[in-house]
Amino acid sequence: MIIAVDGPAASGKGTLARRMAAELGLAYLDTGKIYRAVGYRVLAEDGDPADPEAALAAARTLDVSQLSDPALAGDDAAEAASKVAAIPAVRDALMAFQRDFAASPPGAVLDGRDIGTVVCPDADVKLFVTADVETRAERRHKELLDRGEPSIYARVLQALADRDSRDRSRSTAPMKAADDAIIVDTTTMDADAAFNTAINIVRSRTG
Numbered sequence: 001m002i003i004a005v006d007g008p009a010a011s012g013k014g015t016l017a018r019r020m021a022a023e024l025g026l027a028y029l030d031t032g033k034i035y036r037a038v039g040y041r042v043l044a045e046d047g048d049p050a051d052p053e054a055a056l057a058a059a060r061t062l063d064v065s066q067l068s069d070p071a072l073a074g075d076d077a078a079e080a081a082s083k084v085a086a087i088p089a090v091r092d093a094l095m096a097f098q099r100d101f102a103a104s105p106p107g108a109v110l111d112g113r114d115i116g117t118v119v120c121p122d123a124d125v126k127l128f129v130t131a132d133v134e135t136r137a138e139r140r141h142k143e144l145l146d147r148g149e150p151s152i153y154a155r156v157l158q159a160l161a162d163r164d165s166r167d168r169s170r171s172t173a174p175m176k177a178a179d180d181a182i183i184v185d186t187t188t189m190d191a192d193a194a195f196n197t198a199i200n201i202v203r204s205r206t207g
Contacts, residue, residue, distance in 0.1 A: 003108070012129060051075070
């Protein structure tokens with residue numbers, strides 16, 4: 001079984017996808033992390049993430065175990081990720097990685113921005129998890145404060161709005177709901193309500 005969970009940043013899709021995977025006994029992949037892992041690996045080897053040869057070598061040898069490195073949450077990994085993601089050969093290699101991961105029995109839950117449209121267009125269930133940008137900004141702002149990091153709500157809101165615009169307008173694999181995806185709007189939902197809604201959709205679709 002393959003479940004695709006797409007949506008904008010801070011919509012709750014990652015928490016939801018991880019919880020669904022645990023409930024259903026499936027593997028879970030945060031696809032955004034794989035670009036961070038590749039970029040960070042190049043940095044760790046004193047390379048340049050914008051170097052196609054170095055980035056492709058890291059992408060081809062990517063292992064799931066690398067995704068648990070806490071350093072991937074840092075700014076260095078994020079900046080490196082944006083550089084490696086701009087290299088077509090790297091995107092091709094990581095596309096293959098994602099598809100291989102999804103195809104491994106008994107299946108997987110993948111979250112990202114183009115899973116249902118590009119990575120796994122034949123997924124058994126496709127969800128597009130969203131919420132209004134103000135609600136998402138509040139969640140991200142609280143998350144940062146809870147981690148002890150400085151945060152200003154207005155800046156978080158602007159950053160999310162800018163990211164939404166970039167993700168929706170990019171020429172390659174723009175963020176959008178697949179035609180056969182079910183929209184799950186979490187604006188007024190807590191984590192439990194979102195999970196119950198999503199798991200009921202999956203069970204109704206798969207039996």
